[in-house]
Amino acid sequence: xxxxxxxxxxxxxxxxxxxxxQQDKNSETPYDVWKLxxxxxxxxxxxxxxxxxxxxGTSVLSVxxxxxxxxxxxxxxxxxxxxxxxxxxxxxxxxxxxKLSFSQAPQLVGKRSLDSIRVxxxxxxxxxxxxxxxxxxxxxxxxxxSHPMAELTYVDQGExxxxxxxxxxxxxxxxxxxxxxxxxxxxYAQIGVAPRYVTLSFDVSxxxxxxxxxxxxxxxxxxxxxxxxxxxxxxxxxxxxxDILLSELNLILLSLLRETVSPKGGKLxxxxxxxxxxxxxRRAQQYISTHIREKLSVPLVARQVDVSPSYLxxxxxxxLQISPGEYIRxxxxxxxxxxxxxxxxxxxxxxAALQYSTVHHFSRxxxxxxxxxPSEYAKSVR
Numbered sequence: 129x130x131x132x133x134x135x136x137x138x139x140x141x142x143x144x145x146x147x148x149x150q151q152d153k154n155s156e157t158p159y160d161v162w163k164l165x166x167x168x169x170x171x172x173x174x175x176x177x178x179x180x181x182x183x184x185g186t187s188v189l190s191v192x193x194x195x196x197x198x199x200x201x202x203x204x205x206x207x208x209x210x211x212x213x214x215x216x217x218x219x220x221x222x223x224x225x226x227k228l229s230f231s232q233a234p235q236l237v238g239k240r241s242l243d244s245i246r247v248x249x250x251x252x253x254x255x256x257x258x259x260x261x262x263x264x265x266x267x268x269x270x271x272x273x274s275h276p277m278a279e280l281t282y283v284d285q286g287e288x289x290x291x292x293x294x295x296x297x298x299x300x301x302x303x304x305x306x307x308x309x310x311x312x313x314x315x316y317a318q319i320g321v322a323p324r325y326v327t328l329s330f331d332v333s334x335x336x337x338x339x340x341x342x343x344x345x346x347x348x349x350x351x352x353x354x355x356x357x358x359x360x361x362x363x364x365x366x367x368x369x370x371d372i373l374l375s376e377l378n379l380i381l382l383s384l385l386r387e388t389v390s391p392k393g394g395k396l397x398x399x400x401x402x403x404x405x406x407x408x409x410r411r412a413q414q415y416i417s418t419h420i421r422e423k424l425s426v427p428l429v430a431r432q433v434d435v436s437p438s439y440l441x442x443x444x445x446x447x448l449q450i451s452p453g454e455y456i457r458x459x460x461x462x463x464x465x466x467x468x469x470x471x472x473x474x475x476x477x478x479x480a481a482l483q484y485s486t487v488h489h490f491s492r493x494x495x496x497x498x499x500x501x502p503s504e505y506a507k508s509v510r
Contacts, residue, residue: 129247130188130220133201141191141199142177142210159229164219169241171195171216172234174209180217181206185224188245190216195237200245218245251335251385253378256370258329259362266322267498269462272314272417278337279307279329280380281315282347282355286323289316290344291413294406296448297344299325302352306384308341312414316458319497326355330377337381339388348387351380408433409443416456420463423483426452461497464490468506475502 131137135144159179164187173195180189182203189207190198195214201207203226209215214237217226228234257277261284272291281290282304290297290305292313297305307313309331317323347355358376361369411433416424429452430440444452460482467478479490494502 130200130202130245133189133203133205133207138191138201138207140193141213143208144205145208159227160233161225161227162217163223163225164217165223166219166221169216169218169239170236171214171238171240173214173237174211174230174234175232176211176230178209178211178215178234179206179227179229180209180215181227183225183227185222186220187224187226188218188220190218190245220245249334251378251382252333253374253381254331254333256328256330256373256377258327259358259373260327261324261359262327263324264317264322267317267319268322269316269458270314271420271459271462272312272413274310274312274414275329276309277329277331278309279313279327280377281305281307282326284324284326286321286325287317288323288325289318291315291448292342292410294409294413294443294447295342297342299344302347304345304347304351305342306337306340308337311341312410314413314417316462319499326359328377332381335381335385337385340381340384343388345384345387348383351383354380354383405443405447408435408440409447412440412444412452413455416459420459421481421483424456424460426456429456457493458497460484461494464494464502465498465505468502469509471506478502 133144135146138144161183164185180203182205187203189201189203189209191201191209192198192214193212198216202220203217215234281288281299283299283301285301287301288299290299290313292305292307292311299305354376358373361372361376412429415429415432426440427437430437433440435443440452444450444455448455450458464478464482467473467481468475473481475491476487479487482490484490484493491502494500494505498505500508
């Protein structure tokens with residue numbers, strides 16, 4: 129990026145005379161005129177203090193103390209470049225020329241492409257697909273999904289369990305997690321907990337989100353502020369809303385990536401490395417989710433993921449603090465809620481579709497889980 133040329137910014141490279149003295153240099157002092165091209169790549173070392181000023185057009189002066197790392201300045205005023213400094217000159221937008229005055233001609237030390245003088249975008253949010261504020265009932269269970277876009281979840285109130293790659297992260301108020309493209313994940317709340325949370329699904333280009341995936345962040349205060357601003361902005365729906373939302377999400381991701389490099393405010397908890405145990409649990413969860421209306425058992429699921437029932441049970445207890453049998457029961461009951469809301473089947477038919485032995489068995493488990501009967505739930509949602 130091109131910097132403003134002044135006495136403070138140019139310290140260490142030379143001197144920028146006060147503006148009232150910039151014309152004081154004797155016009156009769158001999159000088160050379162160098163014509164510049166836009167892609168000038170020659171580098172010189174000042175053998176003594178060298179006077180450089182604009183002659184025509186606009187130009188950029190690049191300077192370095194070590195000949196490797198350069199800073200770039202818009203040459204809109206004369207400067208003295210200190211002896212020993214390596215410098216390069218190029219036209220800014222079109223052809224330009226500069227005047228140089230010196231006792232010893234600068235020494236050509238090489239030719240190379242100087243660092244870019246402009247700032248180019250790296251990480252870029254290309255689009256936002258969904259942006260929801262979710263208000264869930266107590267003890268809800270989302271059985272899981274995967275999709276080709278990334279997703280951010282931020283807990284605004286209550287607590288939410290986030291399960292991905294066989295790992296269960298407990299997200300409390302102010303926490304967030306990001307799932308990668310095609311990463312299967314599920315979410316649920318404990319009985320008696322009704323969480324509220326924000327979800328955004330999106331695509332990015334030009335950057336790597338890997339350091340953020342499946343990690344629990346206590347969101348830094350600036351990120352919380354941006355999310356709240358985005359929720360308000362979403363209600364505007366004017367000509368500028370979409371661009372503003374994209375820009376703000378971009379800022380969130382960059383802030384979180386910076387946090388992974390140098391944590392300052394928010395607390396970062398890194399996930400365990402993904403390994404074979406996590407993969408087994410992930411595959412088991414996916415199988416249960418996609419076959420939830422079939423007759424499921426722990427031995428059946430274990431066979432699908434090529435492990436013994438006892439080993440699968442141990443993995444679920446270790447990583448999810450729940451048995452696979454109880455996990456199946458919770459997902460079936462959550463599916464029954466969806467079927468009741470759809471209002472296509474009666475309770476006996478729902479029980480049969482979910483492979484319960486009797487409708488009474490289904491009703492008893494439903495009340496144990498949610499504290500109300502299927503009939504009471506149906507009345508509340510219809």
